[in-house]
Amino acid sequence: GNSVTQMEGPVTLSEEAFLTINCTYTATGYPSLFWYVQYPGEGLQLLLKATKADDKGSNKGFEATYRKETTSFHLEKGSVQVSDSAVYFCALNLRSGYSTLTFGKGTMLLVSP
Amino acid sequence: DTEVTQTPKHLVMGMTNKKSLKCEQHMGHRAMYWYKQKAKKPPELMFVYSYEKLSINESVPSRFSPECPNSSLLNLHLHALQPEDSALYLCASSQEGQHGELFFGEGSRLTVL
Numbered sequence: 001g002n003s004v005t006q007m008e009g010p011v012t013l014s015e016e017a018f019l020t021i022n023c024t025y026t027a028t029g030y031p032s033l034f035w036y037v038q039y040p041g042e043g044l045q046l047l048l049k050a051t052k053a054d055d056k057g058s059n060k061g062f063e064a065t066y067r068k069e070t071t072s073f074h075l076e077k078g079s080v081q082v083s084d085s086a087v088y089f090c091a092l093n094l095r096s097g098y099s100t101l102t103f104g105k106g107t108m109l110l111v112s113p
Numbered sequence: 114d115t116e117v118t119q120t121p122k123h124l125v126m127g128m129t130n131k132k133s134l135k136c137e138q139h140m141g142h143r144a145m146y147w148y149k150q151k152a153k154k155p156p157e158l159m160f161v162y163s164y165e166k167l168s169i170n171e172s173v174p175s176r177f178s179p180e181c182p183n184s185s186l187l188n189l190h191l192h193a194l195q196p197e198d199s200a201l202y203l204c205a206s207s208q209e210g211q212h213g214e215l216f217f218g219e220g221s222r223l224t225v226l
Contacts, residue, residue: 032212043119043203043217044156051212089155093213098144098163101215103155 002027004090006104013080013111021075021107023064023090031092033057033066033073034101038087047075047088085111116140117218119204125224128194134221136187136204144168145187146215147179148203156203162187194225 007022025031032051036044048057053068062077073090090104117138126132136145144163148156161169162181170179176198178190187204201222205215 032214034214036217043117043219044205044215045217046214049212049214087153095213097209098161098168099146099207099213099215100158100161100169101213106153106155108153 002031002092002094002102004092004102004104006088006090006107009087009106009108011107011109013109015082015111015113016079017111019075019077019080019084019109021088021090021109023073023075023104025071025073025090025092025102027071027092027094027102029094030068031094033064034091034093035062035064035073035075036089036091036103038089038106040086044089080109080111082111082113085109117204117206117216119202119218119221121221122219123222123224125226126191126194127226128196130194131190131192133191134189134202134204134223136189136218137185138206138216139185140206140208140216141184142206142208142216143184144207144209145181146205146207147187147189148205148217150201150203150220160189191223194223196225199223199225 035047037047048059050057050066056065091101147159150156160179180188201220204218
């Protein structure tokens with residue numbers, strides 16, 4: 001079956017530190033890959049996406065590259081801010097038409113001043 | 114307008130009550146979803162409507178009853194819930210041809226006493 005594995009959290013960083021959150025996937029096909037972010041008390045927001053191998057998704061200083069050879073989609077940011085504190089979910093979708101996202105367990109990021 | 118709007122934001126109900134959660138989107142999306150999210154967990158898919166027809170029911174207990182009156186509206190009717198049903202209920206929508214990207218609402222936080 002399809003699955004997404006994320007690194008366990010929480011990830012605790014100081015402001016302006018470099019961030020990496022690892023995500024690997026298993027899929028029977030060629031999925032689209034997503035990073036969603038959930039701020040405290042809110043719903044999920046799409047942070048970035050990539051739909052084919054070697055695509056790089058980017059948004060708000062975050063980046064992730066679709067690596068087919070390593071089945072990975074690691075999230076990176078060069079300099080985190082306190083406002084980046086949230087839970088980050090990696091997800092994949094294989095289906096055309098309506099979506100059937102497979103989520104990772106989520107990684108909580110805590111950034112201190 | 115790129116929003117999915119959910120009401121109410123908070124709901125407290127007893128086990129004998131009947132209540133409804135409502136969701137609305139005006140992005141012209143033809144698929145709408147209900148997810149359940151427990152604390153510190155990823156969202157779990159409950160129902161998918163595609164073109165106003167129920168396409169997926171993930172073995173959800175009958176005390177949850179979805180309804181899609183038209184392509185912009187999605188309801189979740191609640192009756193005889195249990196305390197373990199307390200959770201954040203998220204509505205989402207998507208458009209075909211967008212690789213499965215979901216647009217989420219802010220959620221309705223349900224507490225069952």
